Every structure is written in C-alpha cells, then in structure tokens.
Amino acid sequence: MIQCPRGTRDFLPDEMEKRRFYEGRLRSVAGNFGFREIETPIFEDAELFILRSGPNVLKELYAFKDKGGRDIALRPEMTAPAIRMFVNGMANEPKPIKIFYFGQCFRYERPQSGRYREFFQFGAELIGSYTPETDAEVISMAAAMIKSFGLKNYKIRIGHIGVLRQRIAEIGVPKENTAEVLQKLDKKLYEEARPLLEGMGVAAEDIDSLFELTETVGGTEVLSKVPGEAGDYLREVVSFLSAYGVDDVEIDLGVVRGLDYYTGMVFEAEAPALGAEKQICGGGSYTLSELFGGEKVFSTGFAVGFDRILLAAEKEGQAYEPKGIDAYVLSVTDDMRLKSAEIVASLRSAGISADIDIMGRKMAKALKYASAARAKYAVIVGAKEMETGSVTLRDMSSGEQKLVKAEDLPSEIAGNRF
RNA sequence: GCCGGGAUAGGCUAGCUUGGUUAGACUAGGGGACUGUGGAUCCCCUGACUCGGGUUCAAAUCUCGGUCCCGGCCCCA
Numbered sequence: 001m002i003q004c005p006r007g008t009r010d011f012l013p014d015e016m017e018k019r020r021f022y023e024g025r026l027r028s029v030a031g032n033f034g035f036r037e038i039e040t041p042i043f044e045d046a047e048l049f050i051l052r053s054g055p056n057v058l059k060e061l062y063a064f065k066d067k068g069g070r071d072i073a074l075r076p077e078m079t080a081p082a083i084r085m086f087v088n089g090m091a092n093e094p095k096p097i098k099i100f101y102f103g104q105c106f107r108y109e110r111p112q113s114g115r116y117r118e119f120f121q122f123g124a125e126l127i128g129s130y131t132p133e134t135d136a137e138v139i140s141m142a143a144a145m146i147k148s149f150g151l152k153n154y155k156i157r158i159g160h161i162g163v164l165r166q167r168i169a170e171i172g173v174p175k176e177n178t179a180e181v182l183q184k185l186d187k188k189l190y191e192e193a194r195p196l197l198e199g200m201g202v203a204a205e206d207i208d209s210l211f212e213l214t215e216t217v218g219g220t221e222v223l224s225k226v227p228g229e230a231g232d233y234l235r236e237v238v239s240f241l242s243a244y245g246v247d248d249v250e251i252d253l254g255v256v257r258g259l260d261y262y263t264g265m266v267f268e269a270e271a272p273a274l275g276a277e278k279q280i281c282g283g284g285s286y287t288l289s290e291l292f293g294g295e296k297v298f299s300t301g302f303a304v305g306f307d308r309i310l311l312a313a314e315k316e317g318q319a320y321e322p323k324g325i326d327a328y329v330l331s332v333t334d335d336m337r338l339k340s341a342e343i344v345a346s347l348r349s350a351g352i353s354a355d356i357d358i359m360g361r362k363m364a365k366a367l368k369y370a371s372a373a374r375a376k377y378a379v380i381v382g383a384k385e386m387e388t389g390s391v392t393l394r395d396m397s398s399g400e401q402k403l404v405k406a407e408d409l410p411s412e413i414a415g416n417r418f
Numbered sequence: 419g420c421c422g423g424g425a426u427a428g429g430c431u432a433g434c435u436u437g438g439u440u441a442g443a444c445u446a447g448g449g450g451a452c453u454g455u456g457g458a459u460c461c462c463c464u465g466a467c468u469c470g471g472g473u474u475c476a477a478a479u480c481u482c483g484g485u486c487c488c489g490g491c492c493c494c495a
Contacts, residue, residue: 003468003486049495057495059419077495110419113489261495276490332454365449367456382454394455401455 007109007117018320022310023102025148026122030100033141035124038099040081046073048080051291052261054179060107062117074106079301080288082125087294095128102306114277114308123283123303130298132233135265135285136240138300142281143246145304146269149313154280156248158237158267159255161284163230165263167213171206173197185214186256214254222251230264237265261286265300271312280309324374327354327413330366332382340381343391343406347379350410354379371396377413 004010011019027037046063050073053061062074075081078101090097102122109115122145126138139158146154164185168178177200184193190211197207216222220238223231234251241249249267257266266284274280283302290296329344331337340356347354355373357366363380370378380392385403393412394401404412 006486053495056493060493060495079495107494109493110491111487115494257495277494279494282494330455359448362453363455364452365456369456371456378456380455384454392455396456399456 005117007111007115009116009118014322017322019306019310021320022149022313023122023306026102026145026304026306027100029141029144029148030124033098033137033144035098035100035126035141038082038085038101039103040075040078040085040101042104043072043074044081044084046071048084048292049073049076052080052288060109062106062108075103076107077105077303078103078121078123079125079286079303080292082123082301083127083288083294083299084292086125086127086297087289087292090127091289091294091297096134097127098124099127100124112276114274114305114311116307120306121303122306123301125299125301127289127299128297129300130264130285132236133240134298134300135237136244136246138283138302139237139249139267140241140244140246142267142269142283142302142304143248146281146309149309150316150318151271151309151312152316153273154269154271154312155250156267156269156281157250157252157255158234158265159251159253159257160226160230160234160264161256161262161266162264163213163226163228163253164210164256166230167210171197171202171210173200173202182256185210185254188214188254216251216253218251220249220251226253234265257282257284261288261291263287267302271309271315273315274308274312277308280305280312322374324376325353325355326375327352327377327379328366328370328373328375329354329356329379329381330361330363330370331357332363332380332384334360336381336383336386339386340379343379343381343409346406347410347413350414352410352413367394379409 030037046061049061050058057076061076064072066072082099082101086097086099100123102120104118104120106118108117111117124138124141126134139156143156146156161182164182165178168181169175173181181193181196184190184196193211194207197210198204213226216225223235223238226234238249238251241247255266255268257268262284264285267282268279269281270278271280272278281302281304283300285298285300287296287298289299327344327347329340329347331340337360344354344356355375357369361369367378375396378394378396380394380401382392385391388403388405389407390403390405391409392401393404393409
C-alpha cells in the first residue's frame, strides 16, 4: 500500500469541510478589512527564494531542475511570490495595495506536532505605505483572524527590529555579525551572546544596555522606556491598535522574527497549548521589492499558520459539526425509482442539496444511510402517497412526518431551512 | 541532522514478556432475518500482523535495516 509522503496529509471529507469553514472565516475577515485575494504559482524560479536566504533556509527548500533544466523550487512561503507579483504586475496600482492569499507551502523539515512538509499559510501584505496606521491595520487584522477562530488562549507580541539593529550597530558589532547576534537575542540566550559580543570588542555596559532593550517586555506601558524615533513609532502603533479595539497585545523588543528582511515593526502570535510548534502567526514590516527588480517600497505583512491555528482551536475543545445534506430521497418499492429520480432532480434544481438512494436498498437501510449522511429530511416516495401526487416528508431529527404534494416539496424544504 | 517512544482489518484493540491452533473481540462497511419507516437485536460476508533481510523445523512474537507516525532538540523565510 502506498502512503502519503512523509509530512503530508490527506484531508477526508469531514476534515476538509471543517478546513473550508475556517478558511472561509479568514477570507471573510480579510475582505472585511478591504484586502483582496491573489494566487501565485505553487512553484517558482528557485532564485526567488534563494536571493535573500541563508544556508538553513536552502537546506529546507524543495528545489529541483525541471525537464528544461530550469531551477525550480516549491514555495516555502508566500511573501516573496506576492512581492514578485506586485513588482511584475501591480507596481502602478493605486497605493496602498492590500492583498491576501491562502495556499500550501513546502519545507523539507523533520515533521512533528504542528509541523508538516506540506502546510497551509493564510497571509496578507499591505504594500506601499509606511505609517504607524499601516502596521496597526495589519496587526489588528491578524488579531481579528485569531479571534475568528474562537481562540481564547493566545498572545500577540510586538517588537521593533529597527531599534535592535540600530543599537547593535551603535555598540560596534560588525555588520556581518548582526544576524548572529540577533539570533541569540531572539532566543534570549544571553550567556551565549555575552562572550560573543565581548569577542567583538563590545564594552560591558553596552552589552548590558542591549540586553536591557531586548528585556523590554510587558504591557504597552513599557514603551515609555523606549527612547527615540522607534519608541515614538511604536507608541503610535499601539494608540491606533487601541483605537481599533485591539488591546490584548504585549510589547517585546526581543521579538526578532528570524534574520531576514524585516526592517521595522515585527510581531508574532503564539498559542501556548500547542507545545513546541506554538507560533501561529508572524509578520512585520519590510522592503523586498527592490530585490526583485522593483523600486524600494515599504510593506507590512503577516502569515497565519493555518494548520497550527486549527490545531490550537481543537485543543481548546472546539468541534466542528459537518453540515450534511438537506434531503435524502428513497423509494418504497422498485417501481417508484424513476419517480424518486424526478423528485431529487426537482429538489436539486431548486438549489436544495439532495441525494437519492442509487443502490436499490430497502427502506430501513435507506433511512439508515440518510441518517449517516446527516440528511435533514428523508423524502419517502411510495405508491400510496403517489395516488394523490404526494410524498412523505420525514424530519430526520424529530421523526415527524407529513404528506406533501410533490410540486410543493422544494418550497416546503427550502421554507424550513431558515 | 540528533535523542526517545511507537506501528496488528477503515477505526479502536487482544495476542508479543515465555516463538507452535484457522491471529480473537468491538466498531465500521456489504447482504439478510423484517415485503412501507433510521440510529435496536440476531445471522452471514468483506477486511489486518508496516516493508525487507536474519535466526529457527516454525516468527505478529526474537534480531537487524528501511518506511511511516508520535514527543522533544536543531531550524523555522
């Protein structure tokens, strides 16, 4: 028997229905915020992802040569494709540009809880604007998405990578070592960071002040301790968030979000219930378009780990009940089967989801199937009723039955649907 | 890439320590008992030892390796 490749999953109908349901909520939030959906290829020129990537990223890239010898990679994330698309086809659209996407991404990693080789991201990019409102808009949408899942136990943390980068440069860390230092700070590995910094000739009091900065963690009130432009900027972001009704955020200047292209505000959200892979959302402001041959344009974006946030909702005990069909049509006797077919067709053309027994089952078994299919109604087509052009309409949850004229059946069922 | 735990019908499992019947039960699925009423009962049927090598007269059971799953580390654009 052939199984799914490592780190991939099949989604059976019940699971798929649930995923579509939650996906729909995310789409609806994005639409609510004025974002419009895009779609980009699942694979791209490998160069798109290699351009700004370190060796660790490359190790996890699904890259291969196609039959024409082109270097191709399955997308490991969707920000770069979205910005490529912006540069290629949207650069002259009115600003700001608000786009979102949903799709699978691929990373060659060791699978574990909440981590798959094929996983799904829902993300958004707000392109062409560089204001505190921009960042607040994006963060508040991310918060709305998390809330749309009904999640209760989560944390949103906001930082500013510009503050850190600037301080690191000021205290004399060579540019090529910045990433290394940021990584230690992200993990709050101060015991490792200190000797590293000392080795670069950074003074002890400067190291302390740097650590103090990354330890600026807590409610929005800790922002009063952050000096300079970045401090002013974050204070404004937080004011706008508050105006948007988003107050449950924390400040954590130690949030670094990897080592890549982020330049200003960064944020992430986590669901502690998830264990090792608990980050459900991450984003920030960046400039990327100049890398792909466009002008330098400021953007703010984020992505939600769809599989993880779904997992988090499940762990909080949320259950999704599959919908089921409106009606299941069955024949009492074989000579009613053509009539049943006519009736199911009339229901379907009235927009009612309807199924019909096609296995020639006896009533008892057909009703059992209708029950398993979660049908709201069973439509029983028998000779007795047909004498008056009627059928029996059975409410599957209450068991109540009534005679309904065949021509009234669609409106009868549709009328009770709401 | 590293450490640890696992894998028996579609699902959940018994058997494994101590090798030896036709690998058992429950559930699900198909049919029937019940010739016009579901989630009940009974009967019949379908269906599994993750894969490959080794030890042995004999392997689900012992052993080695692969694959996949689970938890953690690393990484996480």
